[in-house]
Amino acid sequence: MSVQIGNIDLGEFPLLLAPMEDVSDPPFRYVCKKYGADMMYTEFISSEGLIRDAAKSRQKLDIFEYERPIGIQIFGSNIEHMREATEIATQAGPDLMDINYGCPVKNVACRGAGASLLQDIDKMVAMTKAVVEATHLPVTVKTRLGWDDNTKNVYEVAERLQDVGIKALTIHGRTRAQMYKGEADWTLIREIKRNPRIQIPIFGNGDIDSPEKAANWRLEYGVDGMMIGRAAIGYPWIFREIKHFFTTGEHREPPTIAERIDACKTHLEKSIEWKGPKTGVFEMRRHYSNYFKGLDHFKEYRMKLVSTENIDELYDILWQINEKYSVQMA
Template identity: 85%
Template sequence: MSVKIGNIDLGEFPLLLAPMEDVSDPPFRYVCKQGGADMMYTEFISSEGLIRSAAKSRAKLDIFEYERPIGIQIFGSDIESMREATEIATLAGPDLMDINYGCPVKNVACRGAGSALLQDIDKMVKMTEAVVKATHLPVTVKTRLGWDDNTKNIEEVAERLQDIGIQALTVHGRTRAQLYKGEADWTLIREIKRNPRIKIPIFGNGDIDSPEKAANWRLEYGVDGMMIGRAAIGYPWIFREVKHFFATGEHLPGPSLLERVEACRTHFSKSVEWKGPKVGVFEMRRHYANYFKGLPDFKPYRTQLVKEENIDTIYTLLDEILDKYINVEPITELA
């Protein structure tokens, strides 16, 4: 059976790209879409920033036709600001709106936004209701198990948010207190899926980093789909590899060196094109190590790529990497 969010048909078991701050920008989303992501989200966008027309927040509204279906994710601590931001974001033409109640970082949570709302479910419900009423688009939510081990309130959250009109829920299997440490625990996500009152799609997020784990957890926790975040950084092929494993029970061979270089080159050129040369070059630096993970003695190239500011020189370095490593066997398994 297909999973649907509103009128958006995502197929039988969709794999979603997680919204990651300073990562899930259009250049990264482009390579993930090519790698098989079924649905993607923008980086989270501050509602206050949108209302003030802050340049950084507005730039994050950029979405492209090839990315569809795509959701714009917003966060904030003020209900009226979230309502206004929803109206602004709706005009950018996404397929859905997503609310971030999961971000654990201090400058978000400590301002009463993101996962901080897990400490005030009544306010979370009112805020969500304001967003639902402010747009004709389906509204989805991403959150965590709770604020800490003593307040795992996700089951109540799921029911109450469904009751006021959200059309899908993604749960990251950690509390806010855990940040990204320890192991994700999906047992409460399974409880939500088993709750006969819950009718909306439930997506699991946290620690999906291999086809086997995706397949095992799909069976064990019964979710409607999965959201993959960190495992896709520098490795956009994770989506197609998971899908292949679901379909056949076998591993798809990892990407060839040529594929890795091509994906890195595409990501880099899109980054420069979208952000301008200076920022585009700078922000690409966090991705090189992952694109070429497992190549022996790669450190000198990585150092050069991270220091280099000249665009043509970076393209030359990528060509050199292809020439040098094209016959190197075996390349360490990445997935």
């Protein structure tokens, strides 16, 4: 059975790319889409920034036709500002709107946004209702199990947010207090999925980093789909590998050196295209070591990649990597 969010058909068991600050920009989304992400989200965007017309927030609204279906994710602590931000983001033409009630980082949560709203469910419900009423698009939510171990209240959150009109819920299997540490616990996610009152799709998020884990947890927790974040950084092939494992029960061959270089090159090209040469080259630096993780003695090349600003030189270094490691792997 297909999973539906409003009128968006996501197929039988969709794999979603998580919204990640400073990662999930259009160049990164391009490579993830190419390798099998079924739905993606923008980086989270500050409602205050959108209302002030801040350049950085505005730029995050950029979406491209090839990315569809795509959601714009917003966060904030003021209900009226969230309503206004929803209207602005809707004009950018996404397929859905998503609200971030999961971000644990200090400068978001301590300002009363993100995961902080898990401490005030009445406000969270009121804010969600305002967003739902401010757009014709389906609204989805991403959140966590609760603020800490003593307040795992996502069961109540799921029911109440469904009641005010959200069309899907993604739950990260950690509390805010855990940040990204320890192991994600999906047992509460399963309970919510089994709750007869819940009619909307429930997506699980947290620690999905291999095809086996995805297949096992799909059976064990019964979710409608999975959202993948950190495991896709530098490894966009995770989506196609999981799908291959679902259909065949076998592992797909990992990407060759040539494929890694091709993906890295595409990412770099899109980065330059979208951000301009200077910023495009600079912001790509955080991705190189991820694309070439596990290669012996790679440090020398990494140092070259992160220290040059010349685009032709970068391509030349990638060519050298291909020459050296293709021979090694052959």
